[in-house]
Amino acid sequence: MIYRLYYWPGIQGRGEFVRLALEEAGAAYVDVGRDEAEGGLEAVQALLDAPGAVHPPFAPPVLVNGKLVVAQVAAILQYLGPRLGLVACDANAALWTHQLQLTIADVVAEAHDTHHPLDVGDWYCNQKEEAVRRARVFREKRMPRYLGWFESVLERNPTGAAHLVGARLSYADLSLFQLVEGLRYAFPNAMDALGRDIPKVLELAGRIGERRNMAAYLASPRRQPFNEDGIFRHYPELDA
Amino acid sequence: MIYRLYYWPGIQGRGEFVRLALEEAGAAYVDVGRDEAEGGLEAVQALLDAPGAVHPPFAPPVLVNGKLVVAQVAAILQYLGPRLGLVACDANAALWTHQLQLTIADVVAEAHDTHHPLDVGDWYCNQKEEAVRRARVFREKRMPRYLGWFESVLERNPTGAAHLVGARLSYADLSLFQLVEGLRYAFPNAMDALGRDIPKVLELAGRIGERRNMAAYLASPRRQPFNEDGIFRHYPELDA
Structure with a gap:
């Protein structure tokens, strides 16, 4: 599974807290906002504006993993933690x-x-x-x-x-x-x-x-x- | 188990988000800061200053359940959610x-x-x-x-x-x-x-x-x- 991170290009911002977890774990991910082939900034905006989204993100960063869409840095890291081996089981x-x-x-x-x-x-x-x-x-x-x-x-x-x-x-x-x-x-x-x-x-x-x-x-x-x-x-x- | 909520007396503040969950669920709890028999404000301050605390709270509200001590409203509610029947299992x-x-x-x-x-x-x-x-x-x-x-x-x-x-x-x-x-x-x-x-x-x-x-x-x-x-x-x- 390739994680997709949606965040504004040009700044570390709050997206960086997610990037560090993905990078440390060596996870496969696409940094959509910085990747023109993936749509870049427009793809970030399109995700935020998607009229059909059932779980609309209030703001980036947003992590997409298959059908799962999650925003808020702390929630993203809580989701990623066990999957990347970056949090205790207890x-x-x-x-x-x-x-x-x-x-x-x-x-x-x-x-x-x-x-x-x-x-x-x-x-x-x-x-x-x-x-x-x-x-x-x-x-x-x-x-x-x-x-x-x-x-x-x-x-x-x-x-x-x-x-x-x-x-x-x-x-x-x-x-x-x-x-x-x-x-x-x-x-x-x-x-x-x-x-x-x-x-x-x-x-x-x-x-x-x-x-x-x-x-x-x-x-x-x-x-x-x-x-x-x-x-x-x-x-x-x-x-x- | 009786939950113990530690929060500043005299205001609803962030403690109120926790109180509402406990009240809606009809959970047994002590609102320590407002209960002189439980130590009131001094007990809240003592919890914050406890030199031996392994998980020192940065700020109230703090929920104590037996040995568990958890601060930050969102974390408290995430902990309480399944216990009080206030969040989906999924x-x-x-x-x-x-x-x-x-x-x-x-x-x-x-x-x-x-x-x-x-x-x-x-x-x-x-x-x-x-x-x-x-x-x-x-x-x-x-x-x-x-x-x-x-x-x-x-x-x-x-x-x-x-x-x-x-x-x-x-x-x-x-x-x-x-x-x-x-x-x-x-x-x-x-x-x-x-x-x-x-x-x-x-x-x-x-x-x-x-x-x-x-x-x-x-x-x-x-x-x-x-x-x-x-x-x-x-x-x-x-x-x-």
């Missing part, structure tokens, strides 16, 4: 993995809102002053709180700090890597300052990036660079 | 239910940010001007988009518009009811204006409120009123 461990993923989704939404605090549909330059204020709160209060929580999760893992859940890789580890990479891109100064408080988080992120499939993906053209159209944007005034 | 239907719940969580976060667009830890009066701007975007663009999507989900349900998923009640129906109630409290003018575009959503919400267990709960002192400390706040200037 139900409580799987629920904990999902809870971690939902909290990553919350940070990601707040990271996005640093550059769009008032209107997601308007330009950054029209809400820049407010963005400066929201970004300061995010850097000074929210980033330490969220990342400090992930540090404590690693500290408390009875099987050690190599992974968020138990002693094996899960999709939550991959997403935490992406969160760290994104925050480093958007807020390099804030992340530098925070570094000594979250050594286990940074160690985990470093190890994830060195895994064979991850390293190959990150070095490939399939990994799009961060940019100022995505979730994690580097505007120096928001990291001052 | 895996794809359950995933769709969860996806709907995750989208409700997204609207709820945006509804919260209408009154706290810049700093969740600061007073409303210190971000009121920005709140007016963000609330206008929410009323004019986001509410129609989200509620219109739920309307289309009901329209496309092959088994009819009585429920979001299939022909039976699910926790997503209960949460949609709470979303509608909250938006009506916070933005009565906007909801009035939007009403004719979302008849099926409003019908569903009306029927949910009339269910025997729901009606009994809503009329009981266990249902706290909406207020200006919760997620859905009525500030007339945000609904002008």
